[in-house]
Amino acid sequence: MTDLGPEALAAMREVTRIHLRLWRKEELSSTAELGVSELLTNVLVHAPGDCELLVRETADGVVVGVTDFEDVLPVVKEPTEDATGGRGLFLLSQLADEFDIHQLDRGKQVWFRLSFAPRDDEKEQPCR
Template sequence: MAVNLVSQYQLVLPEVRPEVLHLVRETVRAHLRLWLADSAVLGATELLTNAMVHADSGCELTARRVPEGVHISLVDYGKGHPQVKDPTDHQTTGRGLALLAGVVDEWGIEPLPLGSKVWFTLSDPALAAFAA
């Protein structure tokens, strides 16, 4: 699975004409959805990898559409709780939560009686435009 982290789209129009507006709207909408999807896939993959490497248990991954975008959470049943680490250059693990923090709008860890819940939200700029 390839993740496209391109974060800019530029369209040069030598002339703006009424018949082009619909095409431009759809193109911009498609790019916004793509960027949201890329970050959601990367974030969900990080949550799953963290559970696989550290929890040694089953898990539940939930993705929900919310008014402002998307909310994804993972509950695992491991004994420990995820922690943000500061790995050295030579360590091969410990960067997942820092990576997650870099691509999502909000995230958190909730200790549970049996396991942990790690979640993140991504805002959808297309939805935010309607809320303004």
């Protein structure tokens, strides 16, 4: 993705929402979309240039990752009361079941995992 602006951010949230609906994991959509917005906004502000968005289904949820080609890693810290920014990654790290940042040979990947409890119709049934 190279043209990262408000329209692209909205489109990537929609792509995420559509995938979660197709995978029947809509209950994760709000948090996943928030995470996509946060990760892509960070690229827009701190690492302009190409990036890649990954939205992958897992057995119990979804993994979302954004890879960019800026080597500087973001710092996740608890925001102070008077901070005017820097809350997004901290908030995402608290909402996600897993959250991590990986240094790559060129750039980095920031990712998170969201899980859910399976619906009754998806729970394993004993053999009869």
